[in-house]
Amino acid sequence: MALTIHQQIYIQFLKVDSITNSSVLQIGSSGSIQAVANAYNTGEFTGPAEEAEPESGGSIIEMPLIPFTN
8 A cells, every 4th residue: 555645744842851762752654663672781780780679668659540441
């Protein structure tokens, strides 16, 4: 299937607070978006990280279940 898309995009102001490892910022159309995951050892670590623990006096908070509607 061949699609031809003609578009004009005018952006007056665009503010992006952050882009994380799994974020996608798309403006306009895309034929396909390929997933890419790159992991780099920039700190020259030689072993796995220690297990995370709650801060002193803190507790783990259960998040409420919010159902999605169709």
